[in-house]
Amino acid sequence: MAAAPVAAGSGAGRGRRSAATVAAWGGWGGRPRPGNILLQLRQGQLTGRGLVRAVQFTETFLTERDKQSKWSGIPQLLLKLHTTSHLHSDFVECQNILKEISPLLSMEAMAFVTEERKLTQETTYPNTYIFDLFGGVDLLVEILMRPTISIRGQKLKISDEMSKDCLSILYNTCVCTEGVTKRLAEKNDFVIFLFTLMTSKKTFLQTATLIEDILGVKKEMIRLDEVPNLSSLVSNFDQQQLANFCRILAVTISEMDTGNDDKHTLLAKNAQQKKSLSLGPSAAEINQAALLSIPGFVERLCKLATRKVSESTGTASFLQELEEWYTWLDNALVLDALMRVANEESEHNQASIVFPPPGASEENGLPHTSARTQLPQSMKIMHEIMYKLEVLYVLCVLLMGRQRNQVHRMIAEFKLIPGLNNLFDKLIWRKHSASALVLHGHNQNCDCSPDITLKIQFLRLLQSFSDHHENKYLLLNNQELNELSAISLKANIPEVEAVLNTDRSLVCDGKRGLLTRLLQVMKKEPAESSFRFWQARAVESFLRGTTSYADQMFLLKRGLLEHILYCIVDSECKSRDVLQSYFDLLGELMKFNVDAFKRFNKYINTDAKVFLKQINSSLVDSNMLVRCVTLSLDRFENQVDMKVAEVLSECRLLAYISQVPTQMSFLFRLINIIHVQTLTQENVSCLNTSLVILMLARRKERLPLYLRLLQRMEHSKKYPGFLLNNFHNLLRFWQQHYLHKDKDSTCLENSSCISFSYWKETVSILLNPDRQSPSALVSYIEEPYMDIDRDFTEE
Secondary structure (H helix, E strand, O other): OOOOOOOOOOOOOOOOOOHHHHHHHHOOOOOOOOOOHHHHHHHHHHOOOHHHHHOOOOHHHHHHHHHHHOOOOHHHHHHHHHHOOOOOOOOHHHHHHHHHHHHHHHHHHHHHHOOOOHHHHHOOOOHHHHHHHOOHHHHHHHHHHHHHOEEOOEEOOOOHHHHHHHHHHHHHHHHHOOOHHHHHHOOHHHHHHHHHHHHOHHHHHHHHHHHHHHHHHOOOOOOHHHOOOHHHHHHOOOHHHHHHHHHHHHHHOOOOOOOOHHHHOHHHHHHHHHHHHHHOOOHHHHHHHHHHOOOOHHHHHHHHHHOOOOOOOOHHHHHHHHHHHHOOOOOHHHHHHHHHHHHOHHHHHHOOOOOOOOOOOHHHOOOOOOOHHHHHHHHHHHHHHHHHHHHHHHHHHHHOOOOHHHHHHHHHHOOHHHHHHHHHHHHHOOOOOOOOOOOOOOOOOOOOOHHHHHHHHHHHHHHHHHOOOHHHHHHOEHHHHHHHHHHHHHOOOOOOHHHHHOOHHHOEOOOOOHHHHHHHHHHHOOOOOOHHHHHHHHHHHHHOOOOOHHHHHHHHOOOHHHHHHHHHHHOOOOOHHHHHHHHHHHHHHHOOOHHHHHHHHHHHHHHHHHHHHHHHHOHHHHHHHHHHHHHHHHHHHOOOOHHHHHHHHHOHHHHHHHOHHHHHHHHHHHHHOOOHHHOOOOOHHHHHHHHHHHHHHHHOOOHHHHHHHHHHHHHHOOOOOHHHHHHHHHHHHHHHHHOOOHHHHHHHHHHHOOOHHHHHHHHHHHOOOOOOOOOOHHHHOOHHHOOOOOOOOOO
């Protein structure tokens, strides 16, 4: 059987052999020391001298042990491999030995990939394990890296075919033998060296997948600026290679996740940011900058993301055929290997994975296919989905990085948004056959499905693209932009400047823009769909920032408010994430908009109790809506207008929020459910909502009243000082967090229409240490219960 698919592997040591290693390989005549042979080899692995240990056993001894332990002759083959791979070898015999070793390992790797592990369970020491145990991994790494060694001014060269065999064997060992990938990942010089093997198309796939696995377990992120000739390397990739390379980039440009929830607290993030300031840019930021410096890089990504899928095959037959393959292909790696078979006819017999024969049954793990020639088209389609996943992810990360404005400008210039709009119906949100397409071993609701992941990644990109940026209007087409202008004209308000400045040549074409298409599928989404969360976040990002009446009316006219209320009240949605995203979207849609409140009241009038119960059942989820309604109420109360007066008198939600007991209940609960040590980007909004309530009270000169009521509520709960001490600590943290964050402070100002200076003043007044001040928190904390100087910083 030929070598199994090369995918992601591990990286190991330097190309030069130590003198001890060379001497050991030349001295197979010595007898092994007493003791367990496998124990000695394991000890050698742990000390980095596995190769030296392995060569201490005689060939006769190993042959005898092989008969007992069924080692498949691997130790003897490794001896021959070492002997024929010296510096002056022509490597012909070496390559022949590799081809003997390869099928011994590929069968086990295939069993792992297809989850048919019967073979590995029957053997006490599987071939891949024995290969590694007797130093095979170290030997192959040395062979691969030998081109880095110069002899008499000339660099050695091994063939691409031999490199492919080495990489394939390395990967198979990594797949089947625990710890190999991590061990190799510790060798940074080998990881960097692997990038140089990507210059050859013949070894690109094997190398890329090996690097992908290595980076997945590597503790420290590599720096792309250390890769020799990175710009030339990437610029010479064809589009398929660049798409594959994005799988590697996904690991190198994202900040490493520690996997510890505590590290996601704002305290920890602030501490990390302070540390980063002293250390300079992170590896991820350096890598992002390195990529953006490559000429044409973002443009090529945009072309990949918007490239149309071939439509030469009938839709129905394609989906059926694709679905058959989909049930057993475990990951993109297997697809890549299959594509290589299809594209490299000359290497068909040496491919890592073979095509199933016509008529193969599902009993042997392969789908029914009528002919081998059907496969390439299906694989190309699936490849396109896989590629777009990775490309959209890379673009999304770049959009959120330090060079956000530069990336925004390039994405707009290269027409990413109109291109995605043209793909929306045919690929991104295309209709499926009756049974959902899922990966082998997963169910139809699993987010691992490429179709599902593509949708989520698309929505995340829209969210990042629209968030607080005037380019969001590129999500519309020309007719829809004209509609925004007409809304502003009818309301007798100035047109939004960003709309006027939008380059009409860069917007969506066709009958509907991307935002409108998104709204259409959003309203059709089933109640239990996981897409609802991401759809709501994407639409909300369009509304975030300075409130725009025209933007709100544009969405209201398309029935968005009624859809949101249906989901909250009538659809029996149980997901807290979805409810939170819908509450947040509702708040942005209604804020300061009298027409929205009228429509809200009309829909909710008979279900007001149900809606208010939903708000109160989880204030963390609904607090952004509470904030928006509180701000709107304050503005409406200061307006003299018949329409506003009518809404104030009729809207039960506004009447409910206007009551002081309601506000105090919200305030008490918002402060009580958060603490400095548990603040995250998600729940810090509770702190800001409580501040909004108190800022508006301060405007009305009622701040002392609210603080006095909080003190009474503390005493009624038998916890004097607990709430106000906690609030004092939260406000101290607020000062540390926001006074040094320009973006966050701007977001607070834009979303509330309250100047940031008023935010700061209010916090300073509340933190005033003078116990005689009627607006200072300390004035309402009795001396025995005072605990306001707690150190909450994290080292």
